[in-house]
Amino acid sequence: MKRLVRHHLFWPLAVWAALLLFNLLYSPDFFSIVVRNGHLYGSLIDILNFGAPLILVALGMTVVIATEGIDLSVGSVVAISGAMACLWISKGADQNSPGLAFAAIGLAVLLSLALGLWNGLLVSGAGIQPIIATLILMVAGRGIAQLITSGQIITISSKPYSYIGTGSLAALPFSIFVVAAMFGIAALLTRRTALGLFIESVGNNPRASRLIGIRSRVVLISVYVFSGLCAGIAGLILSSNVASADGNNAGLWYELDAILAVVIGGTSLNGGRFYLTGTVIGALIIQTLTTTIYVIGVPPEITLVVKAFVVLVVCLIQSETFRNKIAERWRTRHYPAEREVTRHA
């Protein structure tokens, strides 16, 4: 039992289960999944589907945070990538041509890789603190996205492109497969090769890592490039889902939700050990929370307050210091006098 509680996934899973159970109490058919026209429908599927972009962005954020860095630019990269793809498609003669869609996707992915590289070079080459280095692209990126869309919302109607965000494969939304693939790649790269070990080493003690002979520059650049890639793909899913690109609002505040997901998942902002599965659950908690708020019909003007409150509770539950304090209170609750004595002794 003790070992179970100590496992790094215990609290994230417990919180997620609690959230889901709460939903079940509120709407008894919350867990039901129905088949309609060969597709699966249900709240759980929705959570996975709509949570896909956040999970992606949070995966990238995890490895960045593991190096004691942070990537604030992911929201902007989401917008840029979506804008680039939509612009390319809107300029095409036949919007429904698969070739055009693939070209647009390729272009957007390349661009997001380049943006990640930019962050990585600023952090590892120029030695700028990650929060500042990525803040530059966070601010400038919104401008770039609007430049691409000329300040308008670009709407497109491309069947192949819309498949990414709305299509389904084997009765499940396609986006779930994209997430699964990226998670698989990340897990493979970090756990099957030594990259994960190097990331943790550099994040935990950069000076020692240099003396050990780890090429920390390469490690740093790779994590930012990976984060850029994840954000770029998230941007494709989001823009494909609504068949339009909004340079101003796409991916807004994603960086904060992603950071939150990473932290809820058990990865420390101080770098070092990181948990990809934890992050996925963290992102699912946030997405479930968002869904819950819609389901129970919280008035729109106070949704953010409710969300913040739940997040606060989640963080408190995960804080070991807080748990110990509560436990101590509980143990000594009948003997207030003894506490007083020790305090004054």
Next chain:
Amino acid sequence: MQDNEPILQMTGIHKRFPGVTALSGVSFRLFPGEVHALMGENGAGKSTLIKVLTGVYSIDEGTVTLGGSKVAARSPLEAQALGISTVYQEVNLCPNLTVAENVFVGREPRRFGRILWKEMNRKATELLRERLHLDIDVTLPLQDYSVAVQQLVAIARALNISSKVLILDEPTSSLDRGEVEQLFRVMRKLKQEGLAILFVTHFLDQVYEISDRITILRNGEFVGEYPAADLPRLELVSRMIGKEVELLERRIRGEASAADRTIPVAAAKGLGRKGAIEPFDLAIHQGEVVGLAGLLGSGRTEAARLFFGADRSDQGRLELSGAEATSISPRSALDKGIAFCSENRKTEGIIEDLTVRENIILALQATRGWFRAISRKRQDEIALEYIRLLNINPPDPEQLIRNLSGGNQQKVILARWLLTQPKLLILDEPTRGIDIGAKAEIQKLVMTLSERGMAFLFISSELEEVLRVSDRIAVLRDRRIVKEIAEPDINQQNVMQAIAGG
């Protein structure tokens, strides 16, 4: 001098961590006006006892009485308020603040919320001069002063919080002889003023020089409490490690190590770095142990770091196995068979969050690159092999390295470098702050490996140790190699003379 009532009494202290019992039934008494040495090997429970006393850890069982009343500090702050102050091995002050600010931080003299800077500086100067005989400019940043002065400032800070009990945890490990003297003068004075001092150190000489009584711990258990005068040195050591000590003989040199002396493994030719070390010549051959001797700050570490590219040289040339390698980096040095074990175990050695296994394989993995990952099975084999070879305790490869004692952490770092099978291993203070048993093991290892052909550059503040393991000793003074001493001239007197100069 000694009152009948102890100021501090700890009885039947138990402390358990997941999987480990760190303290079991330990007792400890401290009288006013005495210096009491707490002795034990690494992992004997000295640090845990101190942390329990100062509220860093909670106590599972047992009682602590201070001045007759039962206390239980729940944080270092509470312990301080009770009158228990601690000065740790690594000075934990703020180097960028002034001396006066460091002494008074958190308790600055104020009027209407405004800090009275002049008053604070005056008080700090007074405090340092009268209680510690230290006459320095308190308005300069702390980092401008030597570690010894920083140590004294830390003591001043502790005293300023009106202390009854002062704990000095390894205060002398980074001080040179003169600085230790200065510290001891201060300790004797404080003792006469009635302060109770708990002193932890690994230096036996110092224990006998300053302590009135000695308490010995072994494996988390209380062995005994003795007046220092009644406990012979050898008995102390055997009680600490629980068996008769095998005192190491000085290595027998001669033709036995028929090493290749033609092309040196590493040769510095006028190698230097401005502000760190003057240009020097030094060659290290296969199977040879070259010792660097000198006072603290004489440039020993600085010279060694140039061989590994830990710092870049800006003058002269470096040749590795006869090939030019002047612009070397740690990475390329490793590829060329040079390994460097830094004196800063915490900041340049261990990766705290990782396990013992991961810490051991890191350097080897780094030389192989990302994609040729060492299989988990092989990692386990390697880890277990080195845990056994170096006697690492606890023998659990999956333990986080930060849970190990200092000496065992050091062994893990050694394992990390040995695993890369270097031609030259640079050891900078490999035995600092570790117990006598582990020390002997490390020295023995150096000798065995050098006989098999590994070259060593060996740095230590303990001259005795350098004398024991080295084939040749380069002596440094004022950031300059002043003399090289080889057989048959290696003896304490020759080296001391070269260090002292004149």
